[in-house]
Amino acid sequence: MDFTQELKDILASLGIKDAPVEIPPNPALGDYAMPCFALAKEQKKAPPIIAQDLAAQVTTHPDAGFLAKAVATGPYVNFFIKPAALIKAAFRETPRKELGKTVVIDYSSPNIAKPFGIGHLRSTVIGGALKRIYAYAGWKTVGINHLGDWGTQFGKLIYAYKHWPVDLSQREDPIKGLLEIYVKFHAEAEKDPSLEEAARAEFKKLEEGDAENTRLWQEFRDLSLAEFNRIYEKMNVTFESTAGEAFYNDKMGVVVDELMAKGLLEKDDGAMVVKFDENEGISAPAIILKSDGATTYITRDLAAILYRKKTYEFDRTLYEIGTEQNLHMRQLFAVIKKMGYSWWDCGFHVNHGLYRFEEGKMSTRKGQVIFIDEVFAQAKERTLATIQEKNPDLTDKENVAERVAIGAIIFNDLKNDR
Structure with a gap:
């Protein structure tokens, strides 16, 4: 999904053609933003007032299901995309050309x-x-x-x-x-x-x-x-x-x-x-x-x-x-x-480096081995504790905890620069 175009289409339906949708310099201000200075002369309103009106209209727009919220910050309308929509867009299936290699x-x-x-x-x-x-x-x-x-x-x-x-x-x-x-x-x-x-x-x-x-x-x-x-x-x-x-x-x-x-x-x-x-x-x-x-x-x-x-x-x-x-x-x-x-x-x-432990190098001969099942089990236990604290009514907690735990272990290795 092209979020910039989606926002421009919504704003066009509200009478704003070629809306200057941009990415704010600070992520805390949203995923996208639109300045309202250019609309002041046409609408005969102060830019902050225009921003407030647009934020309210965009929030309730039928095509804005991908938005978490639209917020007026001074003369800007800041748009926050739902995390689920961002993830879906990032991992969307795209046609792949077979390279023959x-x-x-x-x-x-x-x-x-x-x-x-x-x-x-x-x-x-x-x-x-x-x-x-x-x-x-x-x-x-x-x-x-x-x-x-x-x-x-x-x-x-x-x-x-x-x-x-x-x-x-x-x-x-x-x-x-x-x-x-x-x-x-x-x-x-x-x-x-x-x-x-x-x-x-x-x-x-x-x-x-x-x-x-x-x-x-x-x-x-x-x-x-x-x-x-x-x-x-x-x-x-x-x-x-x-x-x-x-x-x-x-x-x-x-x-x-x-x-x-x-x-x-x-x-x-x-x-x-x-x-x-x-x-x-x-x-x-x-x-x-x-x-x-x-x-x-x-x-x-x-x-x-x-x-x-x-x-x-x-x-x-x-x-x-x-x-x-x-x-x-x-x-x-x-x-x-x-x-x-x-x-x-x-x-x-x-290549990759080795895990380091206080006990020193692992040795199968001496039985000094950390089993992957034990790592999975400990990660799952900690995840379950977090679920119990944050979302105790979640269904299928055991399965969710295991999937999140293993995913976290995998991500822990892949997140590092190499």
Whole structure:
């Protein structure tokens, strides 16, 4: 809605053609204003009197439903728009032209078999907002939840589950049950370091396709994804893919072979690395294979970005992850450039800072985690208290409080300048 034109039309119907509707310098004086000096000679009245008459007429005008009030302030008529009308105008649906471009956005990416903690909230919020913005701008969007569903931690968890079993089917919070035995493993491993080797053996069995370990891994993954989806639904966050780290297990060998064939791999203290020169401004080499032949995160991320380019043919790809990954992301894009891919500059790292707490850094191993459900619950409780104080007769208070609370948490991250 064009409020300026709407006001001019109303004023025209009252006999004032081409009304000089303007925006006042001080928002406290209204959203729009009209000076009445030019009408004084024609109407033979003082401008303040004319302003009072017009304010009364506009307020009762049948087409002024979008106005909260019209107030005479000296020789001016100040118009205040209803907040609901402003919101509706700001978020009105407008025809969008499809650009024919695709953006792949990697965000959220929590770890399987661990509760959704506040540490993954910021990536989820900012990544989800970016996806909606790109979609609104006419891009085809592909949201990817690159789940942390592989690694030695699963050897620890499988060992813990076998030695301190929990009946996950009987628990309302099966993921917290897994966290409890994961914390217990680390507590016991401090007393008996041999447990670390036993956990590595369990993970090796998983890598080799052991039926029981694979079944447990899949159960942990399914339980986690169901829990994550419950949270994403509350936040109105969606993904087109939940292919996590495990998905790329059989795709890394091809990447290593390509790096080798292009002469990019060098041996460094037993490991196979890609080094960078001074012009690239990256001092640390990218470790592709450890000295024991194991792959690393960047090996997996190289396989992922190559797979995504082939699958989605993206024009741009965004990684919404924390600032602590700055070096890793620079290495990733630099290696892609070294491999000779012309689209290396289509990748962008959208970083964010970390939440800080008096207790220090969070640690899943020690059980020092702030669960997102606890954050939601506390925000809802405070919102309910405000509703009870300000509007106790509101219907469906529980649902309203939850929606307002989660919206406030999301807005708290998005309101900040970056």
